[in-house]
Amino acid sequence: MALKTFRPLTPAARFKILPDFGEITKSKPEKSLTEPIKRTGGRNNQGRITMRHIGGGHKRRYRVIDFKRCKREVAAEVIAIEYDPNRTARIALLQYADGEKAYILAPNGLQVGSKLMAGEKAEPNVGNALPLKSIPLGTSVHNIEFIPGRGGQIIRSAGSVAILANREGGYALIKLPSGEIRRINENCYATIGQVGNSDHMNVSSGKAGRSRWLGVRPHVRGMVMNPVDHPMGGGQGKSKGGGGRHHPMSPWGQLAKGFKTRRKHKPSDTFIVQRRNSKSKN
Numbered sequence: 304m305a306l307k308t309f310r311p312l313t314p315a316a317r318f319k320i321l322p323d324f325g326e327i328t329k330s331k332p333e334k335s336l337t338e339p340i341k342r343t344g345g346r347n348n349q350g351r352i353t354m355r356h357i358g359g360g361h362k363r364r365y366r367v368i369d370f371k372r373c374k375r376e377v378a379a380e381v382i383a384i385e386y387d388p389n390r391t392a393r394i395a396l397l398q399y400a401d402g403e404k405a406y407i408l409a410p411n412g413l414q415v416g417s418k419l420m421a422g423e424k425a426e427p428n429v430g431n432a433l434p435l436k437s438i439p440l441g442t443s444v445h446n447i448e449f450i451p452g453r454g455g456q457i458i459r460s461a462g463s464v465a466i467l468a469n470r471e472g473g474y475a476l477i478k479l480p481s482g483e484i485r486r487i488n489e490n491c492y493a494t495i496g497q498v499g500n501s502d503h504m505n506v507s508s509g510k511a512g513r514s515r516w517l518g519v520r521p522h523v524r525g526m527v528m529n530p531v532d533h534p535m536g537g538g539q540g541k542s543k544g545g546g547g548r549h550h551p552m553s554p555w556g557q558l559a560k561g562f563k564t565r566r567k568h569k570p571s572d573t574f575i576v577q578r579r580n581s582k583s584k585n
Contacts, residue, residue, distance in 0.1 A: 306502055309509075319509030322502065326393060328415055329383035333396055336406055337364040340389075342518075360518025363388045369397075369405040370446060370454035372421035372432040372492060377401075381417045381430070384409050391461035391503045395430070408446055408459060410496030421492070429496035435467060435475035436489035442467050445498045447477065448491035455494065462501030467493075474574075481579035525554060 305325055311317035345357030366387050379397040385406075387394045395409040397419060407419075413430050421432035427439055438444065443464045446455030458465045458480070469476040474486040508514055511521070526543070528536035534556055535549050543549060551559040 306505060315510035315512075317509070318507055320505060320507040321509075322500070322506060324386065326384050326409075326499070327386050329385050329396065332364065332366055332385060333404055333406070336367045336396075336404060338367060340365045356520045356522050357518060358520045359515055361388070361516050365389055366394060366406050368394065369407055370456075370459075371452070372407070372494070374399055374403070374405070375422040376420065376424055377422075379405070379419050381413060381415050381419065383415060384413070390459070391500060392459065392498045393461075393500050408494070409499045410445065410494065411499045411501065412496065413499065427495050430494065432492050432494045434490050434492055435477075435487060436470065438467050438493065438495070440467055440469065442495060443497050444477075444493040444495060446494040447487065448493070449487065451488055451490040451492075455492070459498065461498055461503035464497035465493075476576060479579070482577075482581070483575060483579040484577040486574040486576060525552075 305323045306320050307323045309316040309319050340363050342360070343357070345352050345354035347353045366385075366389065377399050379399045381395050382398045382404075383396040385394050385396060390408075393409040394406045395413055397405050397407060399405070407430070410429050417430060419430045420426075423434055423437050425431040425433050425437075427433060427437075427442060432446075435444075435447075444467055445458040445464055447457050447465060448454060449456050463480050465480065466478040467475055468478045468484065470489055473489055475489045475491075476484055477487050478484050525533035525535040526541075530537035533554050534552050553559060557564075
């Protein structure tokens with residue numbers, strides 16, 4: 304993926320950096336693999352806002368992604384690379400030998416015409432899905448299952464990748480992008496390669512209106528509010544919250560920096576070999 308910049312003929316164009324979409328080969332989605340999306344505006348079934356800063360945006364249809372790679376030991380051909388407005392990664396349209404079609408996340412290096420397969424007998428090539436017990440150590444993987452058969456749940460955003468570091472006692476040790484090392488059942492499936500569209504992190508919209516097209520509403524800083532509206536509000540001029548120093552926190556008083564929100568004795572703690580903030584992390 305390449306990025307394109309613009310001549311600074313307008314204030315928005317001066318800082319605008321957008322993808323060139325050169326890898327996209329098909330403009331309209333496969334209609335049989337899409338579903339309608341109902342917009343909520345961040346509101347729950349009682350009409351109350353439960354997620355702030357959501358609203359508006361362009362109308363979309365959801366692309367049904369095959370995170371499970373349901374068809375095993377059957378070869379498929381990549382017939383298109385498409386844009387998906389619902390995620391940061393690109394998606395690939397597969398067509399199996401029996402004519403069935405499916406969407407998967409498009410990894411780096413995947414080309415139209417490539418042959419892919421999912422199953423224990425598949426080769427460890429980019430785009431193929433295999434159980435962790437069949438993947439060579441040191442391989443880059445994405446779209447990893449937590450529970451066998453549930454479908455990939457982690458390493459799905461643009462440019463993300465995990466490393467299969469080791470195997471022991473029926474578990475694979477996966478090094479995640481955060482630096483955490485976690486045990487995952489070796490029968491769980493993962494897809495070979497790094498998720499594509501890795502330059503997504505360098506995109507700059509250039510103007511507020513582009514965020515509105517994506518359904519993102521304005522975010523007002525707590526420091527510029529009144530004390531009745533936010534713990535960090537109030538004070539004369541640009542005070543650091545209420546006239547005196549106030550630790551950064553949410554509108555409801557939860558500390559934003561250094562406060563641990565993970566439960567003690569969480570069941571999944573037994574699967575974490577090394578924490579992401581461990582001192583021994585390289």
